[in-house]
Amino acid sequence: MSDTLRARSTYTAVSHLDPTLLHQVVLMKNPDVQATNMDGETVLLDLSTGRYYTLNxxxxxxxxxxTGKQTISDIHTALCNRFEVLPERALDDLVILANQLTQEGLLQQERR
Amino acid sequence: MTVVERPLSELHFSLYGTQVRYVTASPVLATPVNEFLRHFRQEVLQSSVPLTLYFHAVDHRADIPVIISSSAHQLAIKIGAAGEGGPETDLPYEVILDDGRLIADFFGVGVLVVDSAKGRADGYLINPQMMPDGLIEYLFHLALTELLRRRGLYTIHATALEKNGRGVLIPGNSGRGKTTSFLSLLRSGYRYLSDDHPLLRDAGTHIDLLPFPIKINVTEQTVGFFPELRTASAEVLQPRFPKRAFYAEDLYPTSTGDCCRPALVLFPHVIDAPHSHLELLPKSRALEILLPQALLVYDSEVAKREFQVLAKLIKQVDCYRLHFGRDILELPQLIAPLLEERM
Incomplete structure (x- = not known):
């Protein structure tokens, strides 16, 4: 699960998400971001900045x-079902990635 | 404004159905472009909406009639002096987006203004009579590339060859073995598509690779690898500081290849080892490496389409890192089985 995102830039992850609200927060893609899946990995291009990223x-x-429908908790459950990973580790990685992608302007977070 | 009015010369070209008009009053600006696009010349334009490029010779920078609005914003900048002893195209620049117009300012060299939506570009070159032809070609090609994008013809920074209807693309920056690997294949019977700027077009079910034949530029080091280059006459291998240049057909029994389906993408880098070898690349990694060789986001709608074209290209080909050793002339034997697998 580590190295979930390879970006063409470096940045510091900032924890924006309140861990007590994970079942209320949904994530939405920025419509300016183009994505393509390549053998399970996803390459993202942010059209507003010209920067691109690869997700494992x-x-x-x-x-x-x-999609704006699943909460962070829902996504966490899906991750645990798909990958052999400790739930705590999956949650840490999910929160870190959600914050990184939000900070890069690729995702928006919304409280339901 | 001291642009001297002279009779205009108008040249016509056709690039895969896209008609191009080039208009200039300066013979110094006409000749290099006419030579650059010599494979695409045509007498009469067939479309009522051609792309039009106007290139103007000016005496002073102050003569360039480009006004930038207060809402313009900078997209890119490269600072520093024009490289002493480096390629003539290694210039400082500033790229600005102003109300849909892309303005590339090359400071003491000139300014390009590209209005893709209108299919028009203007180039203002300061004292072009003092410029090498290669620089005029370069500036023209930059403007043309931007206009072609909007017509669905995408340029990629790569060399390209064709064999039996299958295309090989070799992208990369200078110094990574791109031209050397390209020549090694060309001399063994591959057909020539482009030394530096092949075109890609979305054909629906797949991506087409289209020829863009131009002079092949080689460094002295590359010349040293190939006996036929070492012994070529100065007439064939012409000086083009800091490199030399020749037409493929003057040196090799090759013809320009046809539009084809790309099958292989090789990302070369030179290694200090006797033998070359190939390493299969994951497709996401290949796309990541390819993007800087092709995609610049100026117009987000166009960039979106271009991104999808590049992704489609990578999905349809096999991608390898070519660890390029000293067995330069043996490269065709290494590549042949890969292409055969794709037949």
Missing amino acids: QAGSLIWELC
């Missing part, structure tokens, strides 16, 4: 589920 398989599943 776990990151790709997370991206796929950022």
Whole structure:
């Protein structure tokens, strides 16, 4: 699960998500972001900045589920069902990635 | 404004159904472009909506009649002096987007203004009579590339060859073995598509690779690898500082290849080893490496389509890292089985 995102830039992850609200927060893709799946990995291009990113398989599943319908908790459950991973580790990686993608402007977070 | 009015020369070209008009009053600006697009010349334009490029010779930078609005924003900048001893095209620049117009300012060299929506580009070159032909070609090609994008013809920074209807693309920056690997294949019977700027087009079910034949530029080091280049006459292998250049057909028993389906993409890098070898690349990694060789986001709608074309290309080909050793002339034997698998 580590190295979920390979970006063409470096940044510091900032924890934006309140862990107590994960069942209320949904994630939505920025419509300016183009994505293509390549053998399980996803390459993203942010049309507003020209920057591109690659998500590994776990990151790709997370991206796929950022439809504005599933909560972070739902995505966490899907991750645990798909990959052999400790639930705590999956949640940590999910929250870190959601924050990174939000900070990069690729995702929006919304509280339901 | 001291642009001297002279009779206009108008040249016509056809690039895969896209008609191009090139208009200039300066013979110095006409000749290199006419030579650059010599494979695409035509007498009469067939479309009522051609792409039009106007190139103007000016005496001073102050003569360039380009006004930039306050809402313009900078997209890219490269600072520094024009490279001493480096390629003539290694220039400082600033790229600005102004109300849909792309303005590329090359400071003391000139300015390009590309209005893709209108299918028009203007180039203002300062004292072009002092410029090498290669620089005029380069600036023209930049403007043309932007206009062609909007017509669904995408340029990729790669060399390209064709064999039995299958295309091989070799993208990469200078110094990574791109031209050397290309020449190694060309001399063994592959057909020539482009030394640096092949075109890609979405054909629906697949991506087509289209020829864009131009002069082949080689460094002295590359010349040293190939006996036929070492012994070529100065008439064939012409000086083109800091490199030399020749037409493929003057040196090799090759013809320009046809539009084909790309089958292989090789990403070369030179290694200090006797033998070359190939490493299969994951497709996501290949797309990641390819994007900087093709895609610049100026117009998001166009960039969106281009991104999808590049993704489709990578999905349809096999991608390899070519660890390019000293067995330069043996490369065709390494590549042949890969193409045979794709037949």
